[in-house]
Amino acid sequence: MQPQRWTPPPAPARAGQTRSVPPLPEVRRIELPGAGPEDVVLSPDGRIVAGTDDGAILSIDPATGDVRELVNTGGRPLGLHADPDGRVLICDFERGLLELDAEGTLTVLVDEVDGERLRFASNVVRDTDGTIYFSASSSRYSLAEYMGDILEHSGTGRLFRRDPSGSVETLIDDLQFANGVVLAPERSCVLVAETGGYRVTRYWLTGPKAGTRDRLIENLPGFPDNMGLGSDGLVWITLPSPRNPLLDRLLPLPGILRRVVWTLPEWVQPKPARTVWVMAVDFDGGVVHDLQVEGTDYSMVTGVVEQDGVLYLGSLTESAVAVSRVP
Secondary structure, three states: OOOOOOOOOOOOHHHHOOOOOOOOOOOEEEEOOOOOOOOEEEOOOOOEEEEOOOOEEEEEOOOOOOEEEEEEOOOOEEEEEEOOOOOEEEEEOOOEEEEEOOOOOEEEEEOEEOOEEOOOEEEEEEOOOOOEEEEEOOOOOOOOOHHHHHHHOOOOEEEEEEOOOOOEEEEEEEEOOEEEEEEOOOOOEEEEEEHHHOEEEEEEOOOOOOOOEEEEEOOOOEOOOOEEEOOOOOEEEEOOOEOOHHHHHHOOOOHHHHHHHHHOOOOOOOOOOOEEEEEEEOOOOOEEEEEEEEOOOOOOEEEEEEEOOEEEEEEOOOOEEEEEEOO
């Protein structure tokens, strides 16, 4: 571990609350044959697509609970993107950026960048012209040890652009555990969640700021993970856990303290609190929805899709996807 000192902004009062007003409505579970549907997207036929920790890419009917396996990546699928023509992009922790076509053929699109193996591919979105934007969370830690990157504050997350010819360019290379990726509808910018920085960063694609970055929203009350562009035009952000007071106290202190914490048994280390929490912001960074409920029946929400007021949720740890709604 090579800890980097960082003084986070004081956590907002919202970080200490366990439910919103109004709260997120009751969550309905749809059980799966595997665990860890880390991200969720909707296919053109209205079915939920999710990937589980055994490598399966599943298609789920939210009305009946019918589950079908589309393919097995042989790795660990994380972030997903579904195209109108039935193709699915898959960020696989072990294999890189993959594409599943409508006929069921799986193709590796990117498994190395600049001659180095692509590590920890996290989330992805494709533009209508074929350009793909995708993130990689860490260059140093595995999925099983993701808290090590958060503790270290490594800043090795990256945002990439793959053009239709297959050429890959690194847009940003110092993100704090890069996660969810959203493309603005008018293609002016691409957004990336920085889980370890409690913020969403905006990279401008057009206009006078093209090629530069700023923040869409900062000092979030929790750790942002995957994001999705809703049918309502809002950016939906998952918060799998509220801010951790111990971690916030450790980050500005000498790194030796975090090294000591990292050697302790897992049950002693900072860990996610059980909650079900999603937020929606506009492209000016204004919070439109803040929906949370105690994590009694579901928790660790890392994937979200909003469609006509219905919320479909995924989780890194649960054995189900979940359905709720915007109150």
